[in-house]
Amino acid sequence: MPRRPLLSLTLLLSVSLSAALGCDGGGEAKKNEGSIAKALDMRAELDTTKTDAEFDKEYEAKKKAEEAAKQAQLDAALEGVAVMPESPVKGHKQACNDVADAYDEMVKRRWADDAKQLMMYYDRRRAERAEVREKCRLNTSAESANCYAHALRVIDGELYEHTSDIMRRCVTKFGGAGDLARG
Numbered sequence: 001m002p003r004r005p006l007l008s009l010t011l012l013l014s015v016s017l018s019a020a021l022g023c024d025g026g027g028e029a030k031k032n033e034g035s036i037a038k039a040l041d042m043r044a045e046l047d048t049t050k051t052d053a054e055f056d057k058e059y060e061a062k063k064k065a066e067e068a069a070k071q072a073q074l075d076a077a078l079e080g081v082a083v084m085p086e087s088p089v090k091g092h093k094q095a096c097n098d099v100a101d102a103y104d105e106m107v108k109r110r111w112a113d114d115a116k117q118l119m120m121y122y123d124r125r126r127a128e129r130a131e132v133r134e135k136c137r138l139n140t141s142a143e144s145a146n147c148y149a150h151a152l153r154v155i156d157g158e159l160y161e162h163t164s165d166i167m168r169r170c171v172t173k174f175g176g177a178g179d180l181a182r183g
Contacts, residue, residue: 078162081151082169088146095145096136100129102152103163110160139167143174 089095104125111117121128136145147170152163159166
């Protein structure tokens, strides 16, 4: 369905703009008038040849492409931090203790500029560290726990929101137990 009201508004705008530009009588105004008229003619042609559904379809395709590019960038960042550290901790229990320490460091770094959030973390710090340690013990191997601890120490920015994805990647790469290893 053509967009006639937009075309009328565009035509009215071009007439008033060309009248305003033409008042100074300079050569630059005439040059601009021609290029503006061309641009408006092209816009009018586009508006008459495409329907709303076609514009919506193009918009959705561009939106999906942008989301896919953003997801690919996030995946690459997550993959970049889910690596084995240079000096891994020996033993599963020690590795999970290291994960709890790394989690503590990460939370402190994340909320360093927000005193309220930091105080809330300190109020529940013991419970959160115990929960992280238990989750590690149930779902990881020593190697994947070392990977996860390393990742927690190096992440920043938007990756703070993806700690579970990082653990899942470490378990997938280096093995583990529990639900994360199964899928």
